[in-house]
Each structure stands twice: as C-alpha cells, then as structure tokens.
Amino acid sequence: MNAIDAHVHLITRAMVEDTAQRFRTLYPFAHGAVEKRAERLFGKDFLGWLKGITLQQQADEWLRAMDANGLERAVFFPISGRLEEIRDFVSFAPDRFAGYAFLDDPAAPGAPERLRRAVNDLRLVGLKLYPSLQLFNCCDERLFPLYAEAQSLRIPITFHFGITHAPVADYRYTNPLDLQLVLNLFPDLNIIVAHFGAGFFREVCLLGFHNKNIHLDTSGTNNWRDYTPERLPLEDIFKRAVEIYSAERIVFGTDTVIRPGAGYRSAIKEEQAGIVHGLNISPGEQALILRGNAQRLFFGKQ
Numbered sequence: 001m002n003a004i005d006a007h008v009h010l011i012t013r014a015m016v017e018d019t020a021q022r023f024r025t026l027y028p029f030a031h032g033a034v035e036k037r038a039e040r041l042f043g044k045d046f047l048g049w050l051k052g053i054t055l056q057q058q059a060d061e062w063l064r065a066m067d068a069n070g071l072e073r074a075v076f077f078p079i080s081g082r083l084e085e086i087r088d089f090v091s092f093a094p095d096r097f098a099g100y101a102f103l104d105d106p107a108a109p110g111a112p113e114r115l116r117r118a119v120n121d122l123r124l125v126g127l128k129l130y131p132s133l134q135l136f137n138c139c140d141e142r143l144f145p146l147y148a149e150a151q152s153l154r155i156p157i158t159f160h161f162g163i164t165h166a167p168v169a170d171y172r173y174t175n176p177l178d179l180q181l182v183l184n185l186f187p188d189l190n191i192i193v194a195h196f197g198a199g200f201f202r203e204v205c206l207l208g209f210h211n212k213n214i215h216l217d218t219s220g221t222n223n224w225r226d227y228t229p230e231r232l233p234l235e236d237i238f239k240r241a242v243e244i245y246s247a248e249r250i251v252f253g254t255d256t257v258i259r260p261g262a263g264y265r266s267a268i269k270e271e272q273a274g275i276v277h278g279l280n281i282s283p284g285e286q287a288l289i290l291r292g293n294a295q296r297l298f299f300g301k302q
C-alpha cells in the first residue's frame, strides 16, 4: 500500500436525483440539454445501475479496486448534500475510506453549522466547493463564515475551478485567481485546488506567489491541457508545480467514479506515479505527493 487517492467520487441514486432536481429548478427551460449532456458523460443506463446497486456493493467494489491498485486510503467526494449517505459508506471501511462534505447551499446562513455537524458528528474530513456549479464567487463575503468555520475545524476545502464535465456550469465563477483574498484572510485554512486548476494553471501558479495555504491536486485525466494555447506535457505540469509549490503542497488523486464499463483509473495512477518518480526530488518528497500530504491534510499526521 503506497498511495492515498485524495480525490475520488461516491455517487448514489439519491445524489443524482438531487442534482437533476436542482438543474430542473435552476434551468426550467433547458431540461433536454442538461439531460443529454449528463447522458453523454455517464451513459444511458447509469441511473439504472445505481438503482440496482447498494452502498455495501459499491464499498466492496472499491475495496477490491484499492487492494489491486496499492491504495491505502481513498477520499470520497459526494455530488450533493446527502452527508448521511457518505457517512454510511465510510462506515463500511473507516480505516480505508474517508468522506468529504458537500453543502447544497454553501452561502446560506446555516452552512457553517451544517459543516460543523458534518465534521464533528459524521466524521467527514473536508469540504468540496464547486463555484461554477453552485453559482457563487469564491470571494463572495457570504462564504466567509463558512471559511472561518472550516479553518477552526482544521479541515481543508477542495475547490473545483476551471473547465468541467458537469452537464451545466457557469464559467463566470471558475477563475481560481478570485481565491487570492480568501487565502490572505484565512491563512490557516488549507485550500486545495483540484486538477491543477483545470485550465487555469497559470493562475494557480500565480497564487503560489504569496500563499502557503494553497495546495494543488493532480486528479483526473488533466485533459484540460487539450484546450490550452500551448499543450504542456503532464511531466512539465508536475515539474513546474513542484518548483513553485514544493512537493509538500501537491496531492495525488485520480477523480475516479466507478461505474459500468469504468473501474478504478489505474492508468492514471500509473502514469502519475511514474511522473512523480521521475521528478528530480528525493524519495521522501515523492512519497509526500503520493501519500504523505493527504495523510497530513486529512488525517492529521505524516
């Protein structure tokens, strides 16, 4: 067991239905477009598969995949605020699984209290925020009480900025540079930007100038590189990220969703582990990226 995957997803039927309902409410004139895009991403029978599979079966499948891929732990992100479901899922293997909180309305006055309960009662280890889906600017002051709460709970917040596969998103909220003031105002809040900024790599590099409380996760295919003016090899992204951020603030992940026809993303793990082992850093620093940083951020020790 040599790695912790710090970014994978648990998706349940209820979470998908929550999300569909949310899109219906938000965009009542565009049902067909949202559904078509969701189908393209997950396939036609995804909801059917979810209807027929229990949390226990998903947990068993994950444990098999983790054993086969040398994963000590995995950190699961839900896609809606069904926090009891993620707690129940984690309870099948609490020494291998950890869960994140997701809040349906992170700007609501009750959000900090809900986060506190998620951490203290449900034992969740972080908060996922998705500004382009949840329609808020990360620097909106309505979010500040939530950031203060996360800081005092000593849990990290992972943000998805940049491009996204989500069926509908609003890119007015997707620039990580908007984090700069938040990083300054909450210096003890650990913030993780997923997928190297998913197209905003330049912006996340700039954020490294002042702030030590920002981390980058490596998760996913990183196919955002197919849409940038110059397509950098993934090796160069890792190399530059380590030069700017140091190995202590880069966190490995695959962004896996196990579903019919798509198991654990072993190829991504192999590719990224290969790149990390080829970096001109010590074996100890390589282990930080693949395991140690996640251990420190989520479980409080090296």
Ligand SMILES: [Zn+2]
Pocket (backbone or CB within 6 Å): 007, 008, 009, 077, 255
């Ligand atoms: Zn993800």
